[in-house]
Amino acid sequence: MRSEDIPFEGGPLDGRTLPILLGPTGQPPKLYEVPVPEAGGGPPTVLVYRREAAGFSRRLGVPRGWKYVYDPEGRGSGGLKWPWSKRG
Numbered sequence: 001m002r003s004e005d006i007p008f009e010g011g012p013l014d015g016r017t018l019p020i021l022l023g024p025t026g027q028p029p030k031l032y033e034v035p036v037p038e039a040g041g042g043p044p045t046v047l048v049y050r051r052e053a054a055g056f057s058r059r060l061g062v063p064r065g066w067k068y069v070y071d072p073e074g075r076g077s078g079g080l081k082w083p084w085s086k087r088g
Contacts, residue, residue: 004028004066007054011047011070012036027051031075032068048074 003019006028013034020028030051035044049068057064 002026006066006068008049008068009070011049011072013047013049013068014070028066028068046074 002022004022005017006020007017008014020032022028028051032049032051034047034049036047037044048071050071051066052069053063054065054067056062
């Protein structure tokens with residue numbers, strides 16, 4: 001499988017670049033979840049990053065790469081809510 005170095009913005013991973021596995025279409029996943037273990041042994045905290053276009057080409061407006069932006073509200077924010085899709 002191919003991977004691509006993708007930068008992160010905001011949150012604890014701000015400024016870092018990590019190799020992310022690409023899907024069959026050549027794009028990284030829309031959500032990237034990072035589990036952070038709790039110091040007291042409790043359930044881990046999950047940090048959520050959303051994929052955004054890093055830039056666009058001049059002529060066609062096609063995305064020229066990707067970046068992940070920190071989403072402090074987690075999975076519940078944004079997106080379409082179809083009646084037949086299950087969240088979480």
